Amino acid sequence: MSYCPNTPAEQQEMLAAIGVKSIDDLFAPIPQQLRARSFDLPAGMSEFEMLAKMTALAGSNAQGLVHFIGGGAYDHLIPTAVDHLANRAEFYTAYTPYQPECSQGTLQALFEYQTAICRLTGMEVSNASLYDGGTALAEAALMTLRITGRNRLVVDGGVNPFHRQILETYLEDIDVEIVTIAPRDAACDRAALLGAINDRTAGVLLQTPNFFGTIEELTEIAAAAHAAGALLVASTYPVALGMLAAPATMGADIAVGDGQSLGNPLSFGGPAFGYIATTKKYIRNLPGRIIGETVDREGRRGFVLTLQAREQHIKRHKATSNICSNQSLCALRGLIFLSLLGKEGLAEMARLNRNKAEYAKGLLTKIAGVSLVGSGPTFNEFALRLPKPAAPIVETLLQKGIAAGVPLGEYYPGMENCLVVTVTEKRSREEINLLAKELEVAL
Amino acid sequence: MKLIYEQSVAGRRGTQLPACDVPNAAPLAAALCRSESSALPEMSELDVVRHFTRLSRRNYSVDTNFYPLGSCTMKYNSKGLEAAADLMAPYHPMTPLLPGGEALAQGCLGMLHGLGSLLSEITGMDEVTTQPLAGAHGEMTGMLLVAAYHRAKGNRKKYVIVPDSSHGTNPASAAMVGYEIITIPTAPYGDMDMEAFRAALNDETAAVMMTCPNTLGLFNPHVKEICDLAHGVDALVYYDGANLNAIMGKVRPGDVGFDVIHVNLHKTFGTPHGSGGPGSGPVGVKSSLVPFLPNPRIVRKGDGSFAIDRDNPRSIGRTANFFGNFGVMAKAYAYIIQQGKEGLIRVSEQAVLNANYIMSQLKAYYDLPYDQTCMHECVFSASRQLKHDVHAIDIAKYLIDQGYHPPTVYFPLIVKEAIMIEPTETESKATLDAFIETMIEAAKLAESNPEILKAAPVTMPISRLDETKAAREQNVCCIG
Numbered sequence: 001m002s003y004c005p006n007t008p009a010e011q012q013e014m015l016a017a018i019g020v021k022s023i024d025d026l027f028a029p030i031p032q033q034l035r036a037r038s039f040d041l042p043a044g045m046s047e048f049e050m051l052a053k054m055t056a057l058a059g060s061n062a063q064g065l066v067h068f069i070g071g072g073a074y075d076h077l078i079p080t081a082v083d084h085l086a087n088r089a090e091f092y093t094a095y096t097p098y099q100p101e102c103s104q105g106t107l108q109a110l111f112e113y114q115t116a117i118c119r120l121t122g123m124e125v126s127n128a129s130l131y132d133g134g135t136a137l138a139e140a141a142l143m144t145l146r147i148t149g150r151n152r153l154v155v156d157g158g159v160n161p162f163h164r165q166i167l168e169t170y171l172e173d174i175d176v177e178i179v180t181i182a183p184r185d186a187a188c189d190r191a192a193l194l195g196a197i198n199d200r201t202a203g204v205l206l207q208t209p210n211f212f213g214t215i216e217e218l219t220e221i222a223a224a225a226h227a228a229g230a231l232l233v234a235s236t237y238p239v240a241l242g243m244l245a246a247p248a249t250m251g252a253d254i255a256v257g258d259g260q261s262l263g264n265p266l267s268f269g270g271p272a273f274g275y276i277a278t279t280k281k282y283i284r285n286l287p288g289r290i291i292g293e294t295v296d297r298e299g300r301r302g303f304v305l306t307l308q309a310r311e312q313h314i315k316r317h318k319a320t321s322n323i324c325s326n327q328s329l330c331a332l333r334g335l336i337f338l339s340l341l342g343k344e345g346l347a348e349m350a351r352l353n354r355n356k357a358e359y360a361k362g363l364l365t366k367i368a369g370v371s372l373v374g375s376g377p378t379f380n381e382f383a384l385r386l387p388k389p390a391a392p393i394v395e396t397l398l399q400k401g402i403a404a405g406v407p408l409g410e411y412y413p414g415m416e417n418c419l420v421v422t423v424t425e426k427r428s429r430e431e432i433n434l435l436a437k438e439l440e441v442a443l
Numbered sequence: 444m445k446l447i448y449e450q451s452v453a454g455r456r457g458t459q460l461p462a463c464d465v466p467n468a469a470p471l472a473a474a475l476c477r478s479e480s481s482a483l484p485e486m487s488e489l490d491v492v493r494h495f496t497r498l499s500r501r502n503y504s505v506d507t508n509f510y511p512l513g514s515c516t517m518k519y520n521s522k523g524l525e526a527a528a529d530l531m532a533p534y535h536p537m538t539p540l541l542p543g544g545e546a547l548a549q550g551c552l553g554m555l556h557g558l559g560s561l562l563s564e565i566t567g568m569d570e571v572t573t574q575p576l577a578g579a580h581g582e583m584t585g586m587l588l589v590a591a592y593h594r595a596k597g598n599r600k601k602y603v604i605v606p607d608s609s610h611g612t613n614p615a616s617a618a619m620v621g622y623e624i625i626t627i628p629t630a631p632y633g634d635m636d637m638e639a640f641r642a643a644l645n646d647e648t649a650a651v652m653m654t655c656p657n658t659l660g661l662f663n664p665h666v667k668e669i670c671d672l673a674h675g676v677d678a679l680v681y682y683d684g685a686n687l688n689a690i691m692g693k694v695r696p697g698d699v700g701f702d703v704i705h706v707n708l709h710k711t712f713g714t715p716h717g718s719g720g721p722g723s724g725p726v727g728v729k730s731s732l733v734p735f736l737p738n739p740r741i742v743r744k745g746d747g748s749f750a751i752d753r754d755n756p757r758s759i760g761r762t763a764n765f766f767g768n769f770g771v772m773a774k775a776y777a778y779i780i781q782q783g784k785e786g787l788i789r790v791s792e793q794a795v796l797n798a799n800y801i802m803s804q805l806k807a808y809y810d811l812p813y814d815q816t817c818m819h820e821c822v823f824s825a826s827r828q829l830k831h832d833v834h835a836i837d838i839a840k841y842l843i844d845q846g847y848h849p850p851t852v853y854f855p856l857i858v859k860e861a862i863m864i865e866p867t868e869t870e871s872k873a874t875l876d877a878f879i880e881t882m883i884e885a886a887k888l889a890e891s892n893p894e895i896l897k898a899a900p901v902t903m904p905i906s907r908l909d910e911t912k913a914a915r916e917q918n919v920c921c922i923g
Contacts, residue, residue: 044783269536269765271721329717
């Protein structure tokens with residue numbers, strides 16, 4: 001199906017107006033020897049045939065798996081209104097709000113998004129979103145290098161391993177030392193981490209709840225980082241912030257995280273968004289787009305892209321980052337989600353998550369030979385140790401339609417018997433009971 | 444219009460959550476819990492629906508207005524693509540990473556692999572990674588691949604060459620990877636000055652980054668020579684795919700000699716721009732760079748099933764949480780199979796026809812610094828209007844009053860008072876004619892009554908904004 005509207009007669013009129021005979025003449029600037037050697041693609045099709053093909057593709061995935069897995073992507077409720085509002089074509093078929101007078105819808109929404117992120121994290125300034133949680137962590141790390149002029153990072157091993165891999169990839173070609181502190185009992189090894197912070201350290205990076213689900217209190221680590229002249233970067237799961245202390249109140253200088261849990265579908269891992277927020281003094285070091293409030297010629301309030309002198313289209317190679325886009329529509333979904341839930345709704349959602357996870361924790365640890373890894377407080381995920389390797393057990397349950405958890409051996413050598421179980425508000429008591437029953441059978 | 448926070452009423456709720464069907468957990472230690480409220484808005488569902496519906500009406504968009512924003516390829520985003528992505532939305536990205544999980548995600552893995560194969564054929568590259576999350580992210584991934592290639596060969600490389608007409612992301616992406624940038628001026632014929640290029644190229648050149656057609660909308664006839672010269676010093680050549688919409692089926696970057704490219708699915712392949720994202724920037728490489736592609740890679744096994752290869756020791760590592768912006772890729776995949784071979788060729792032909800038509804009709808009224816057949820976009824200068832103290836921005840704002848999203852203005856930086864028009868293939872002659880008419884009116888007003896242009900826009904909820912105040916006060920978050 002073609003979406004090119006001009007009829008052959010119209011095309012002829014246009015060619016005549018241009019003063020050429022054929023469309024081929026317009027491609028004359030391309031030398032013949034540079035022409036495509038192949039373009040071997042299938043024939044096109046109607047929308048209906050395309051959708052039948054996509055339906056068949058989707059159907060070759062397993063359907064209706066019960067998710068007790070997270071790993072950075074979470075199966076949460078999404079109110080129907082999120083889809084309806086974000087699917088308004090005025091939002092999804094617009095582009096970056098470079099012309100503010102005809103883009104106030106996007107600009108005000110992103111200003112409101114920035115405000116929501118500040119209120120959740122306790123920070124003073126937020127940008128208009130980054131790609132995802134992992135790249136947001138890497139951008140935050142780069143910020144600490146720029147701000148301190150130092151080149152050493154201390155990273156807690158409880159940070160999502162995928163996010164740490166992104167960090168390593170981003171920093172591969174620049175002169176930075178990354179010191180990773182192995183976790184102990186599913187929590188930060190505080191003595192080791194504090195001991196690793198020195199006067200060459202630019203940033204200390206932690207995640208709470210961490211990859212095992214353990215909630216980390218950051219006040220002491222923030223104090224140690226600040227005493228050494230380093231910054232504390234805290235990666236947080238935004239649904240948990242309905243309940244947990246805001247990163248800024250624990251002393252974090254930069255708060256980052258993945259926003260998928262706020263109103264964005266799993267969608268096999270993307271698109272969603274990453275958030276980044278900090279204190280006002282570091283605003284010029286923030287990467288990406290920022291929306292600011294101002295007034296028009298009549299003194300009416302309006303919103304614009306601001307501090308663009310940090311960005312690549314002005315600063316080119318001296319920009320704070322190469323990032324050009326944000327994940328605007330996904331951030332909008334996050335804002336609509338937070339507006340529909342509201343302050344009490346997000347707190348209630350957080351309580352539901354923790355209640356269900358604690359219920360599952362109690363049930364699963366009653367199974368003979370199954371115990372918790374560590375004793376720290378958790379939110380909606382926790383690490384279990386099984387009496388035998390976790391991978392075959394997870395595989396067995398997967399065949400029964402239950403994604404029971406993420407085996408840890410691949411990410412943490414030595415933890416082959418362990419897995420992380422995630423329980424969101426979408427999991428019913430019956431599903432949790434079934435998980436416990438099937439796990440017991442499999443063991 | 445009030446902010447959503449200014450409409451909040453204490454105690455109002457918009458969403459009811461399911462009842463808790465398990466016992467309440469013992470409370471967490473107070474030190475771990477938030478002491479202050481999150482201060483999110485408290486609204487009814489209708490309040491929220493009305494607020495965002497009203498906000499949406501303050502936007503121009505492709506569905507409501509002609510949007511000839513140069514360099515951005517604001518084509519029509521067909522509705523079927525949204526339905527295609529919805530079909531693929533429920534799947535968890537960890538599923539195939541679990542033991543035995545690959546078999547349960549064959550549809551998603553197969554689609555990613557299929558999209559990679561289609562993009563490889565369209566661009567003439569050997570393999571594509573779908574991981575990069577946007578065009579600039581693809582550029583950075585490409586530069587990481589370049590660095591890995593040189594490191595593996597023991598090459599000592601320091602510089603990346605870019606033309607001064609390049610997108611700002613090109614030098615910024617190369618700088619992220621630690622390269623120093625050498626910028627080559629544009630020659631009078633509209634492309635990188637070959638003398639200056641030859642002089643700048645040496646054994647320490649890591650890569651040359653090119654956009655082709657370039658940001659002036661011109662196809663560089665020297666592009667093969669540039670590739671050959673670069674390869675002569677073992678520098679790699681990067682193709683910024685921002686303008687791929689002009690040349691599908693006509694030229695393949697891989698055939699010309701480019702080593703690494705990114706494509707913008709949100710430009711060329713019909714996926715919506717979402718008010719500034721999400722995009723998707725798959726990267727294609729020649730075989731020499733395949734060993735360095737990001738982990739995880741999707742591979743097709745001998746039995747035809749799809750698997751994840753995550754043990755690729757020479758890989759640059761990981762560049763995104765999971766497999767990239769999968770939902771965007773589902774739309775691009777649907778777009779490509781719907782268009783097919785002939786459809787994609789038609790896309791480029793009609794995009795080039797539309798751009799040349801606009802150029803031919805406006806060049807009597809606006810200066811055209813590089814007057815030659817263009818590809819998918821054309822770049823005028825408002826320098827003639829500047830004599831009447833009318834700037835490109837004034838013309839842009841006048842267009843808003845007439846119901847058009849303005850073209851890109853002040854880019855590329857090498858054209859004074861640039862007006863960069865990219866109509867795309869999905870616009871009809873009638874739409875183009877009406878736009879041309881309005882542009883001619885603007886040119887006439889610049890001479891007869893420039894005050895109308897300088898006062899514009901007057902039909903929007905707000906007039907021109909004080910950008911200096913925004914930058915000075917840095918009020919980026921609603922207090923209270």
